[in-house]
Amino acid sequence: MPRGPQSSSERASSDLGDVAPRLRLAVSRIARRMRIEAGDGLGPTPSQMSALATLDKFGPLRIGELAVREQVTAPTMTRIVNVLQAGELVVRSVDSGDRRSWVVTLTPAGHTLVRKIRRDRTAFLVTMLAALPPEQLERLAGALPVLETLAGSDSPGSGGDTQVG
Amino acid sequence: MPRGPQSSSERASSDLGDVAPRLRLAVSRIARRMRIEAGDGLGPTPSQMSALATLDKFGPLRIGELAVREQVTAPTMTRIVNVLQAGELVVRSVDSGDRRSWVVTLTPAGHTLVRKIRRDRTAFLVTMLAALPPEQLERLAGALPVLETLAGSDSPGSGGDTQVG
């Protein structure tokens, strides 16, 4: 097994050619672990949670606006909002100025829930990171801006993501 | 905006406290982009793809074994295998020694498809990585072992993952 001259880290800068497959696998698995270890099956479904996160980020929105941001059809968003409303996580109010529309607003309980789940999802990583030697944590922190570049930004209209956590 | 003394990188080793939330968000988004930009809606559904990947990794398996590895019930796996069989991606053969069981095997076409999708998923990252300045690629490569630690390994029985890509 050929090794480069550098000595400190397992496999670092040598053979950059296999960075892509390794990064793909690592990212997929970390994402999956975060989902699962945060108790994915409990509480709101992914689509409900995503709608809550969008409301948390952008503030009150109309059904149609929510549907566009969530990349979901209007009937689907109607149902999602109905469920959230039944759970008292959002309220609907008539749009002053256009009585065909509803404005959907997060309730305090909705806010609290979004923050709780966000915390839960981060908690898994916090635990993992705490177990890392400082040198590895440094390296991870150093690569964070690069990862954020790869992640891109969620441009509101263009299928923006608004991840829960 | 307070900045640490180090000069070369945007935000690196200072305030490690927010590594977890940033990493969480970055990982979620990269995973999502990989899924979407690889043409997620096309070809086999996620559950079908996952079953194919498991067969690719572990070789021929019985329906029940597949169901356990995929964390799905037996009736569900029956249906998944039926669809894959109709698409000529797998074949069923009787288990010599227990005629209640079927052994499911990937066809050459199934193999080819798994590899194609794996390539497609990596392709997005290859493009993104090619656009990075060498210094950033270095930093990413340096953090890869750490990310792989966080990713963990998929222990076969314990709901192992067997990511497609």
Add this chain to the structure above:
DNA sequence: TATTGTTATACTCTATAACTATA
């Protein structure tokens, strides 16, 4: 009897098409 897999049935999430109310 116990086990492997299938069939029957139901539930959730999503979509498209048709509809109602307002602009």
Add this chain to the structure above:
DNA sequence: TATAGTTATAGAGTATAACAATA
């Protein structure tokens, strides 16, 4: 007419329960 949202209906994917064939 055109638009915002809802209702009606259908399809994919999953589960539990009941069943068939074999061990």
